[in-house]
Amino acid sequence: MAKKKVKKSLKSITNTHKGKLLGPKSLKPQQTRQIIRRFHIIQKNKYSIISKLRKANSNIDINDYDSIKNSKVYQNEFKNFKIPTKYSENEIYKIDNTSTDKELIKILARIDSEIEQRGGLKTYQSASTQGQTSKRGGDSSKKLIEWLKTSKYETKLTQDLNALEIGCLSPHNIISTSKIFKSITRIDLNSQDPFILQQDFMERSLPTSEEEKFNLISCSLVLNFVPSHEKRGEMLIRITKYLKSPKNGQLSSLFLVLPLPCVKNSRYFDNDKLLEIMGKLGFKQTFFYEANKVAYWLFDWNGKVSKNITFNKKELHSGSTRNNFCISIDNT
Template identity: 45%
Template sequence: MAANKKKKPRLKLSTGRPPVTSKPKSISRQATRALINKIHQLEKRKQQAARNGDGAAEAKISAEISSLGGLEKYQQASLQGQRNDRGGDSSKVLMDWLKAIETEQQKTTTSTRQWSSLRMLEVGALSTTNACSRSGMFTIERIDLNSQGEGILQQDFMERPLPKDDAERFDIISMSLVLNFVPDPEGRGDMLLRTLEFLRCPVGLNSETSEADLSFPFPSLFLVLPAPCVTNSRYLDEEKLGAILASLGYTIVKSRTTHKLVYYLLKRAKVQPPLLGSKASFTKRELRSGPNRNNFAIVLKSSSSKG
């Protein structure tokens, strides 16, 4: 019987990120990288098959993923990569940045803004003992799609209830290796836009952010992506990512690129994002050609151009 054409289902964030497991067995560095890359590629193909309504292809890819140990094995590899001898957790970079900024602020300004009792929302949390947790700087709420650990709420960020008031908002949101697991480019744009709902509004800023404003880097977003998402994508480079972030009212305070990862500390510098109410949009347009490029993209549309 021929399949009827159906409206493409909206893919949930939970279809992209694998579940959390605990106490992974040791995996070699090479095997860790190979397994993560292989299953990640299979998951993307599986999502594409689901979007196309190709149940046979989806089942075949699922069987291939299972033959590799499934998503549980994937998560073991991901957690293994957070060991100190594999580079450690990405929040160490954030804490190094914040400590340096705080020290410089104390030396050069008379600001009375307090670096205590700061609220953090950690999206995609895997641990309650990372550098941010040990710093004593934050009161942290941790969420993950498939949490199996105490202190981490099982919750989809895209379905988290919106804050009722400023007391329920946060000074900083951490999204380390989260955006790249969102199944589609539009969903990634929606996720970045949604971060504004959970951050406190910047106070006392002019229309243009000055260097003095950046001495207090909150409210902010800590964003970490695999480096190839920015350095080797057909559809996204650093300039375009910067433009997308600026359209949301974010200013880059700190950034760092390594062979594997890109890190950004982004201050919410404007109360009203420039994108909202405008006709600006960011589509999936090729910026770099070549057979070895990946297809990572972020699509973001203004409120006036949606629908």
């Protein structure tokens, strides 16, 4: 008797249980990069559209996002939009100065629909977590611990050090297993682990004492995901308010990681500009490493932030292939 052929099910990048999306299963490196890159792009486009709607129509309560999502224009576009199978066929979602409110809301609906169809932020988060596992060489804290274990820091590594990880993806990374820190506070916008607090750093309560501050703050591949150049500047200023005073040689440092194109291929930004900004905020670069796709910095803080800091968005490098990454500050 001939055996029945078993029909193979189509593979999906998302994991489901009883019809519910649980985020992607183990992904190939190329799939991981595609998901992360796409979510970064559409989130930035979404912010641009919301900003444009806010400026163009004061009657729209953009803070009440439900008022937009409940509109017929949004609902129809959201339900009817279908994403392509291949990432290479993705819609660009371009807007210009002639776009009407109705057109902007339609684009916003398509972006939200795409995010949902691709598994939501859990899909992006899971891809990011897998992309930063030690097996794929993506745990950025490996470089941090390597630097902290040099002679430069041997006198600063006391028994009572604490750290804050902004955008933490795993409580089992190298910073957690290094035994350098007595305590680590881990936060992320969309926590995937009970040991990581689901929290927006920009909404976190400011410290009221030195005990509530940190010896080290890790900000790895987070600043580039902040949707505007002004907000990135605000985040850097806010970070200084969470660092312990470096008195008596106490560790007070920031570990920063950015995609390399942010400082190598931006028309508005480069490494010199970053160091200039960080210098005004009281930071001095102690270590720097440039990898193939990302750049790492370890800054020591002197505890002093300059007054009346102004860094505007200004073109530094021309070229049609350059990106628009920038950090601006107006602290006057």
